Amino acid sequence: MIVDQDETARWQQTKWKHYRQDILSGLGQFLQDPLQEPSCQGRYQGVWSHLCMTLQKQHSPTISPLPFPSQNKLLLLLDDNFYYQSMRYEVYQLARKYAIGFCQVYLQCPSELCVSRNNNRAVPLSEQVILDMVKRMEPPNPLKNSWEQNSLTLSSYEEFTNHDLQNLTNLISYAFDNPVSPLEDDNEKRETDRNSCAKSVLHQTDQACRRLVSQAMRTAKEKNASHETLQSLAKELNKSKTQVLQDLRNHIHSGLFISPVDSMDIKRAVDRTVVIFEREVDTILRCLLSVK
Numbered sequence: 001m002i003v004d005q006d007e008t009a010r011w012q013q014t015k016w017k018h019y020r021q022d023i024l025s026g027l028g029q030f031l032q033d034p035l036q037e038p039s040c041q042g043r044y045q046g047v048w049s050h051l052c053m054t055l056q057k058q059h060s061p062t063i064s065p066l067p068f069p070s071q072n073k074l075l076l077l078l079d080d081n082f083y084y085q086s087m088r089y090e091v092y093q094l095a096r097k098y099a100i101g102f103c104q105v106y107l108q109c110p111s112e113l114c115v116s117r118n119n120n121r122a123v124p125l126s127e128q129v130i131l132d133m134v135k136r137m138e139p140p141n142p143l144k145n146s147w148e149q150n151s152l153t154l155s156s157y158e159e160f161t162n163h164d165l166q167n168l169t170n171l172i173s174y175a176f177d178n179p180v181s182p183l184e185d186d187n188e189k190r191e192t193d194r195n196s197c198a199k200s201v202l203h204q205t206d207q208a209c210r211r212l213v214s215q216a217m218r219t220a221k222e223k224n225a226s227h228e229t230l231q232s233l234a235k236e237l238n239k240s241k242t243q244v245l246q247d248l249r250n251h252i253h254s255g256l257f258i259s260p261v262d263s264m265d266i267k268r269a270v271d272r273t274v275v276i277f278e279r280e281v282d283t284i285l286r287c288l289l290s291v292k
Contacts, residue, residue, distance in 0.1 A: 020080065024090060027076065031098040073176055083137045085145060086195050092147045099182040101175030103150040105168065106140050113157060150175055198252045201269045205248060208274045213237045216281050223289060233288050240280045248273045
């Protein structure tokens with residue numbers, strides 16, 4: 001039996017994506033009306049119910065609706081990898097919608113130290129998961145994204161210094177004193193449209209590449225490829241697909257193509273990447289079958 005580790009990883013990523021979306025949805029309810037009990041409906045009702053209870057315990061019922069009085073400031077800490085800037089932008093949009101402060105702290109850590117710390121966990125992840133996460137990480141880029149101006153990078157290589165803690169305190173204080181303006185502008189709309197287009201391109205390309213992988217595996221089986229060859233083929237195809245999608249993602253974030261108003265740009269971007277991957281599939285297939 002061939003175990004597709006990439007497929008398992010995708011399932012885990014989808015599960016966590018849904019989890020994060022439920023949390024953000026619940027936070028939106030809370031920010032809209034802090035006095036009303038948030039509805040605990042979602043795929044992770046147990047987790048969200050616990051969060052609802054925690055918010056209610058820490059949030060006095062005498063507090064007036066947002067914005068909070070200065071003596072009743074509330075800090076919401078979202079502790080997650082947020083490795084794509086688009087994930088963090090969803091949180092920023094919440095802050096903008098409800099005119100509250102927003103800031104982000106990026107904990108920088110060498111990959112070797114990440115692997116070492118992971119190995120010391122009671123239930124460690126596989127080393128490859130950690131390394132893949134390092135590759136995907138998109139640190140805050142205030143020069144490119146104006147909404148990431150209020151960001152702080154701290155090194156987690158050693159214990160935080162008093163200077164680090166002071167910078168963190170200043171960052172949070174600035175966020176409290178300078179809530180995000182709820183007024184939308186053309187730049188945000190363009191960025192929102194661009195993110196939507198990027199997700200569409202990546203999704204369509206991923207689906208097309210998966211079909212090519214399945215087709216290649218069927219071809220190999222029809223040619224009576226050995227079990228070892230099938231394993232190698234699956235590994236190489238998925239490795240190539242991951243790289244092709246990452247290259248596409250880099251192109252999108254670099255602004256090399258994709259116009260939010262032109263659906264043909266989306267189709268061209270998908271077709272162009274699929275053609276590249278199709279050539280890779282053909283090369284890998286011919287190479288492995290020739291040495292079976």
